[in-house]
Amino acid sequence: MTDVLILGGTGWLSGRIAERWLLSGAAVTCLARGGRPAPQGATVALADRDHPAAYDLVSRSDWDHVVDVSSRADHVRAAVDALGARAGRWTYVSSVSVYADDDREDADESAPLLEPAEPGDDDDYGAQKVAAENTVRELGGGRTLIVRPGLIVGDGDPSDRFGYWGAAFLRARGEDVLVPASQGTDVQVIDVDDLADFIVATDAAGVVNAVGERHPLSEVFALFRSSARHDGQVVEAPDDWLGAQGVEYWMGERSLPLWLPADMVGFMRRSNRRYREAGGGLRPLADTVARVVADEDERGVDRPRKAGLSRPEELALLRRLR
Ligand SMILES: NC(=O)c1ccc[n+]([C@@H]2O[C@H](COP(=O)([O-])OP(=O)(O)OC[C@H]3O[C@@H](n4cnc5c(N)ncnc54)[C@H](OP(=O)(O)O)[C@@H]3O)[C@@H](O)[C@H]2O)c1
Missing domain, CATH: 3.90.25.10 (UDP-galactose 4-epimerase, domain 1)
Structure with a gap:
């Protein structure tokens, strides 16, 4: 059985990802603070990622796949440090907000990015996502997928x-x-359900814009x-x-x-060329x-x-x- 750890899993997109993995027969653990319910059948690891011991409950297991939706570079750093060595595959949900400009049509994943956030730039969503992506890339290209959704609907x-x-x-x-x-x-x-299906089903690595x-x-x-x-x-x-x-x-x-x-x-x-090539569906x-x-x-x-x-x-x- 595939063991999946979702850092999140009780939110809108991350909940749909958890549901789809459960439907496919995977064992799913959702790490969250517990303010919202996890999908039925998931195991919940209650933890606050603001706390240094947040990953203690899940760091002694091997995970076939870890998914992270955080927009906090410090949370992503701590998760990669605590869990990276024991994860077979890692998917990070980033955003098209990482791009430095919006003035060119058909820009693909190689378009210039914002400067990564420095500690203290907490409110700069795009820059936080860039810093988080950089941390995830340290895990090695072959087993990491960075997904950059546009407006999720x-x-x-x-x-x-x-x-x-x-x-x-x-x-x-x-x-x-x-x-x-x-x-x-x-x-x-991008439809939330197309995006969740893609994250669960694809074996693509690298960076993919998830846009319709x-x-x-x-x-x-x-x-x-x-x-x-x-x-x-x-x-x-x-x-x-x-x-x-x-x-x-x-x-x-x-x-x-x-x-x-x-x-x-x-x-x-x-450009959504890579998304389509990687098997991404668009209803x-x-x-x-x-x-x-x-x-x-x-x-x-x-x-x-x-x-x-x-x-x-x-x-x-x-x-x-x-
Ligand atoms: N909406 C859009 O159009 C759009 C566009 C591009 C990209 N995105 C990206 O898409 C993703 C959306 O994911 P989502 O819908 O699942 O987000 P969400 O609804 O904000 O859920 C976040 C998840 O993380 C958990 N969490 C938050 N803070 C935590 C903490 N301190 N410690 C432990 N767990 C914590 C939440 O659970 P608790 O609250 O219970 O802790 C929840 O399970 C994000 O990465 C977002 O940046 C969104």
């Missing part, structure tokens, strides 16, 4: 970004929905609209008008998720959208969100635009 997404559009079209039945005009913007996402195909923003809105059976109007707002109204790009409060500044031409247009975007719309409906379209406009904010903007 699917049901249960805790970031509320992609799902905003499901909620926006569902909550406006018969009424207008505000979208950014943003002609020429592409959307490139590119879709025009207007096509993504059309998929959400159709899946939510929206029958009102879609009202396009000019990008500079939205900026003047204090609407933010991409994420956070009073934002329009997936909307990007025009100069970020490469951000959602990275149709319409399937992902349908799952996300159903999930938003179930979770409640008026729930407090981490990203997007509230319906009153959206209606106020629509009135002003007219």
